[in-house]
Ligand SMILES: Nc1ncnc2c1ncn2[C@@H]1O[C@H](COP(=O)(O)OP(=O)(O)O)[C@@H](O)[C@H]1O
């Protein structure tokens with residue numbers, strides 16, 4: 036039973052508890068009240084009958100006092116009839132002699148007969164009023180005494196209680212009926228009350244908790260009551276909010292850390308790659324330098340020796356020399372790359388490095404150059420040689436991205452303790468697919484490219500604790516932004 040109740044929902048428990056209590060109270064109340072009413076009713080009837088009986092006893096006593104024998108009384112039967120008619124509960128009334136012979140009776144045919152029931156016979160010798168409870172009726176006997184105080188008979192009134200009991204049963208029936216209706220109404224009220232003010236709000240809490248467990252931290256408990264449950268709802272909502280705040284804070288932290296980790300990892304990979312490429316580049320570079328030198332010298336020698344050779348031979352000797360020169364440049368770049376060392380910092384003016392770099396590059400004629408250099412740019416701690424190389428690589432890339440001409444804009448400005456340098460070209464742009472790879476060493480989309488320019492640039496800027504970012508749109512152009520920290 037207890038197990039079954041514990042498995043019930045809160046709502047059912049409340050109803051069950053109320054129903055049990057109500058049932059108990061109403062049943063006890065009805066039964067006790069009905070019992071008391073029965074007893075009172077019985078008592079009232081007996082008192083009333085006693086009073087009537089006594090009246091009759093007195094009347095008969097007066098006549099007996101005159102010395103007239105009981106048997107010769109007249110008009111007694113009529114008086115008994117009248118007595119019986121006084122109350123429906125009075126079944127019969129009779130006068131008997133001490134031997135139990137009926138002298139007078141309200142019913143004519145009983146007169147002269149012997150009393151049959153033994154209980155009634157017992158009433159006769161008593162000299163006091165005797166009340167006998169002989170379920171379902173009461174016998175009330177009143178002794179009749181003559182002038183010498185001798186018992187000459189008794190007046191016996193029989194009160195039937197069946198009628199009263201059946202009336203009381205009817206009352207009980209109605210009382211139970213009304214109680215049942217009250218019981219049902221109370222249950223309905225309890226149902227409504229507990230569901231509206233207790234179970235429904237608790238369900239809200241349960242649903243909210245389930246949602247929150249699923250990860251929906253925006254879920255709120257919608258309880259507007261001003262009672263303890265309302266207070267609980269406020270506290271609950273506040274708790275959820277705090278949870279959400281700490282959760283999103285945590286998420287943000289994890290996101291930042293992960294990004295940092297990724298960056299560090301990428302840097303590490305890039306460094307490894309650079310180191311490997313560097314090693315290879317320096318050994319191959321050194322090995323190629325000598326044979327290239329020999330080829331260059333030989334070409335020079337031949338050119339000197341055969342001055343009158345035909346034009347075609349001269350042209351090929353020129354090509355030989357030019358390509359040797361180019362190969363040497365590539366080797367220099369490779370060796371340079373393998374030698375990117377920590378920057379040796381000095382206070383430098385970024386604007387003048389830009390001007391120097393531009394002076395060393397001859398941009399093709401169809402490119403319009405525009406510079407917007409902030410005159411108030413602070414000096415920053417940087418390695419001028421390395422920064423020069425970064426700018427050179429970027430400007431050359433921009434030029435190579437605009438074979439049909441275009442515009443290159445170079446801007447400098449200060450922002451949040453950083454010097455910001457922007458290179459904006461209107462070249463071919465970079466596809467979204469290539470964009471994440473362009474800082475990787477050896478990544479190139481050019482037939483004669485090496486793919487080291489931006490890798491070197493990134494290495495140098497990282498070494499300066501700066502940032503290098505790129506934005507690009509195919510067909511529209513590319514913007515490279517460098518941020519270098521202003522020293523303190
Ligand atoms: N300004 C730019 N416009 C378009 N693409 C660019 C630009 N700068 C760099 N790139 C792309 O990035 C790649 C890598 O550049 P870089 O490291 O300098 O190597 P390389 O110039 O030898 O190809 C280039 O091949 C090119 O595809």
Ligand SMILES: [Mg+2]
Nearest residue numbers: 428432488489
């Ligand atoms: Mg390049």
